[in-house]
Amino acid sequence: MPISWYPGHMHKARKELGLLLRGARLVIEVLDARIPAASANPLLASMRGDLPLIRVLNKSDLADSEMTAVWQAYFADFQNSACLRSGRDELLDRNRLLKQINRLGVPPAGKVPQSGRIAITGIPNVGKSSLLNRCIGRKLARTGNTPSITREQQFARFTGEWTLVDTPGMLRPRLEDQNAALLMACVGSIGAAGADNMEVAPFLAEILLERRRERLAERYRLENIDISAESLFDRIAVSRGALRKTGLADYDKAADILLQDFRNGRLGGITLENPPNREIRHS
Ligand SMILES: Nc1nc2c(ncn2[C@@H]2O[C@H](COP(=O)(O)OP(=O)(O)OP(=O)(O)O)[C@@H](O)[C@H]2O)c(=O)[nH]1
Ligand SMILES: [Mg+2]
Structure with missing residues (x-):
């Protein structure tokens, strides 16, 4: 969507x-x-x-x-x-x-x-x-x-x-650049009415894994640092008790945890995009 x-x-x-x-x-x-x-x-x-x-x-x-x-x-x-x-x-x-x-x-x-x-x-x-x-x-x-x-x-x-x-916050009538729209949703400038957490959180996870893998490992007690975005949500669910009655991961909750942790600075200071022609910094 x-x-x-x-x-x-x-x-x-x-x-x-x-x-x-x-x-x-x-x-x-x-x-x-x-x-x-x-x-x-x-x-x-x-x-x-x-x-x-x-x-x-x-x-x-x-x-x-x-x-x-x-x-x-x-x-x-x-x-x-x-x-x-x-x-x-x-x-x-x-x-x-x-x-x-x-x-x-x-x-x-x-x-x-x-x-x-x-x-x-x-x-x-x-x-x-x-x-x-x-x-x-x-x-x-x-x-x-x-x-x-x-x-x-x-x-x-x-x-x-x-x-x-x-003045009131304003967006463009049509968000042609969906990458930019997802970035705006990551920081909370587009709310739940406009963007689905289940799309936004995996997008954010990919960037965080690229830029702050070690910080994620520390916060969510990852045993294996070479984790995929998908497994990251399993790990977040386990480490933070976001589980359904069946014992399976509650991905909605895990997505929300990652978004809130990022938005509130609990993963440290992170910039999600670079100026044109600048290489991505890995740290
Ligand atoms: N961490 C941090 N939070 C800030 C800073 N400036 C504002 N905030 C917080 O960001 C949130 C949004 O701030 P607002 O001033 O309401 O933002 P706005 O641009 O007027 O928002 P709209 O009126 O909804 O368009 C509030 O919770 C502020 O406390 C900042 O420099 N650092
Ligand atoms: Mg305002």
């Missing part, structure tokens, strides 16, 4: 974002540092036009730190933009953001009330509302660890010159 998720509220969000960008001066695109390419929305690239862009590689605490640096260097080559990293251990806050805005040379707002808008955009669940709250120093926007928490744009005075605007 191909992954496809474009509920009605996203259609509305897209139209409203179009209107917002007409009056905005700067765009922030929050990306998930574990999937910096797959979490970039090509729709935004076409809607943004010539507006300067700050990419935020967010949740860097859950990604491979060295790989985040590689991605940052990759994005540094893009014109009219900047790329910052942010995570629990290196939070992008008000001061860092203001410094970057100045460095980009974005002209400050004039007297027109709309001229200082900064649109915070991105796919669902990447941390847009958390970023807004942090920058204004209070919990204005609702946050939560499931996709599509934010349903309306939210305006917040940032400085005398700038207003930050949180």
